[in-house]
Amino acid sequence: MLQQIYYKYVEAPLVVRILGMAVFFITLFGAAVHFIEPQTFPTIFEGIWWAVVTASTVGFGDYAPKTVAGRVLGIGLIFIGAGFLSAYFINLAAAAVTSQNTLREGKAVYAHKNHLVIVGWNERSKEIIDRLQEMPVPRHIVLIDDSLRENPYPEKVVHFIQGAPYKDETLKKANVKDAATALITSDQNKNEVYADMNAILTLVAMKGCQPSLYCVVEILTTDQVINAKRAGADEVIETNRHASSIMLNSLYFDGISHTITHLLDPLNGGHLKVMSVKEEWKQLSFRELASLLLQDRILLIGIKQGEKASINPPLDTTFNSNDELLVIKH
Template sequence: MYILQKFFKQLVVNKLGIFSFTFFIVIISSIVMRILEPETFPGWFDALWYVMTTVTTVGYGDFYPVSVAGRIYAIFIFLIGIGIAGLAIGKLVEALGAHRKRKEEGRLNFKGKGHFVIIGWSEKAKYAISEIIETHPELDIVLIDQLNVTPITHKNVHYIQGDPSSESVLLQANINDAQSVLVFSDDSIQDSALADGKTLLVVTSVERLNQQIHSTVEIKKEENIKNFRHAKVDEFVLSHETVSRMAVRSAFSRGITEIYTQLLSYKEGENLFEVRKKGEWKTYKDAFEGLLKEGATLISDGSDLGINKKLNEPIREDARLYIICSKEVYESLT
């Protein structure tokens, strides 16, 4: 009796043991019932069906033992099988609950590839995630922050809790296989120099682990951009200066904020897209006129906005052509 008590005590603790023992009981019971009552259970599956319905419910009554030996063994299934099966189901529910809790707390590793990593939770990060989901619903997003639980729930958003400058945390987010990272400045730090210093530490850690990743960084002071150049950051967003300049522009050019809104959001009107050079486009004029016929306007090659001044010049092979058009026009071009 002591041995049985010790066995069942260990069984309750060991999840794998519970599932293994449950599987063993079901298979052995199916074999025993098939041997004891071959006429009642003409096939092995019939015996398995009877055992499964007995240990998980009260049975359907389509099969039932008629011999004394069969009924005695059925009593064993009632007493032992139902208890073990119930324990296994309980452990399964417990495991699923624990997994969900770990996911909400950002304790699970992300295994996907080609995802977008966002570092630092704020209202800006919230809107960025919303914009990504709106424009690329198939893209996985990994959010890294130090909150106790995930601040956002979406099937494509995966939360990682921890210090974003830590290598282990970045590896947990699978930064090595990410295609792009967006680092937001820490709004809880009032000193702009300290905030930019923390951002620099984070993006340096990211670039060290994945030199091919496309990085976009929010910076509070424009004078600090030169420090980020050494970290091979691809894009910079000046949080305070950009908003201030846009506000001044709108004060002198009324209605210009509508243009900003359309260009900055895929949800509003015309949008900014990048297109590849086509074979028939030899000069910028060819591209400009060809795109215009399709309903798109060519505005730049990379950061060069002087397209109108060099329409007759040949297009570079590595040109990055940016156009303004509707989403429908862009899709027809691609």
């Protein structure tokens, strides 16, 4: 029994061990002074109170030993007890500073669940994090990046993990196995092919940790889109293709890029979503369903059939069981 207690004590953190020694000596000296001078310290509690005040160098003076033996005991308590208490507070402060540095430098393990993991620090991820913080219910975010040396959000709205996102050690620190969603952004400091390979490698590592994790991956080259899907990407963002489409529209329609950005901004109250076709809607035409959904402030703009989307189809279009609706919902 005593051996088990000893091993647990030895394995405990240094701050806990020092505090334990301080409490032990304060209790020992407090009990001893009670037995040496029972008239001055009528109970053990008074003795412990005196020991605490003496060891902490506060010295209220409400209790003080009268005999030589009691004063010698007090001298010993000052040398021993005060030393342990000083060491305790010094180590406590050092532990707090170390913990703060560990968080800032991205070395601390994230312990919560259902969080969003964002891989890569760049203007896109910064914009996403800033926008998420403006949402009515902010998301718990873990940022993984191997180029940063400290958390870019020191106010702790983001938990930073420093390291390569495809390594198990890094993913364990980010608690990926308990995450809800992952966004893997492309490293545009690398050439496009290498950046896509790095993103797919990270995707494979994350899916290995948690196969059910919903992963959104940014891919720059069209050739790698199929490989990202094979690796298990739930959604692929083709940045170059999307940007090219907006640029192409801007060549024909002035100001369309601003309009599209405004339309897709969730903070403006509009959310572009995909909805399943309910059983009672299958007999309706596109015109009839659009009028019905408008009553709930849902704007029907198109139909998604597999990988193919049809925007503003003929008004007499009907729906199949596997069709999905493209809507803008408040």
